[in-house]
Amino acid sequence: MFDKNQLTILTQELDSNRIKTREKGNINLSYIEGFDVIDTANKVFGFGNWSYSISKLDQVSQELNQNQNNVVCYKAVVQIQIHNTNHTLDVNRQDVGFGTGVAKSLADAHEGAAKEAVTDAIKRCFRSFGNQFGNSLYDKTKNHQNSAYQQNQNQNYNQRQPQNNQQQQQPYQNPNQTRNTQQNNSSFNQYEYQSLFNLGLNIVENNGFLIVTGDDIFSKKDSIKACGFRFDSKSKTWYKAIEQGAA
Known part of the structure; x- marks a missing residue:
């Protein structure tokens, strides 16, 4: 299915510098960004040797939050296709993604939610190919927060501490x-x-x-x-x- 060079890349450990972290509630979630997944797919499978199609893109919910911003949620079903050197279909994967858009403008909220849902679905499709696409991040026994993130958190904390009454x-x-x-x-x-x-x-x-x-x-x-x-x-x-x- 994959050549030796592709298998070598796919079986490598995920570079910690590619891991990002964000807060959701009281939990820190580790992830890799959408553009990173696409760049990695181009590197592993080659430009033009893979593609994706959107099977479904549906609005799930719409409401106003406490700040009177529109909050819209979308669900996307995406299928990716990977072709071999003869440009014939070799592998396909399908998965679902969700996205939330928050904005004063209803149109902006819909745009953000739809794009995020598609990106999330693409990322979930590629995770079936292993570490290079972030599958290892789902292993709850590992600590994926890299040192760069911790340094940023410490720096942000220090910047927030008042040094005198005027700064407070x-x-x-x-x-x-x-x-x-x-x-x-x-x-x-x-x-x-x-x-x-x-x-x-x-x-x-x-x-x-x-x-x-x-x-x-x-x-x-x-x-x-x-x-x-x-x-x-x-x-x-x-x-x-x-x-x-x-x-």
Whole structure:
């Protein structure tokens, strides 16, 4: 089915630098990102030697959360096909994935949920090929939190600790702010984004917009969306216009 080189790659241990971690409830979950799975598939099977098709993409639920954001959930059924060097079907896998979209705009919530469901299904299909696609992450007896994540957590914790009374009153630090203003003169209500600060993120003012900065932003996208921020694919940043008259 697979040649010697492919089997060699597939049987290698998963590089800990590829493992990401996010919080869900009170549990830290380990995972590899969707783009990583696709890059690995291209590396192992070759460009053009694999493909996927969406068998089903259904909305599961829709509601408003406590912040009046739309919360939409989708379910996707995806099938992947792997072809040999003669471009004939060699292997196929099928699995189900779920995705949740949280946004002020209903359209954005649907978009986010649908994309996340398809990506989740693709990742679950590929996990049947072993460690390189994250199957080992499902082994509950192993500790998959890598040292890089732990260092980021420690760094974020240290940044959140108040060094004096003034910093305790003004929790957001904005070293990248382009305007020469003091934090206590910020044109937005800093405490409105306390949930983001608790995740180790910062809010930066730039030309009439608020920009989210910090480490491992992608894994915290649901919390960022819940605060009304939108993602700009060109600059790869989360942004939000500063509301006029905001405290």
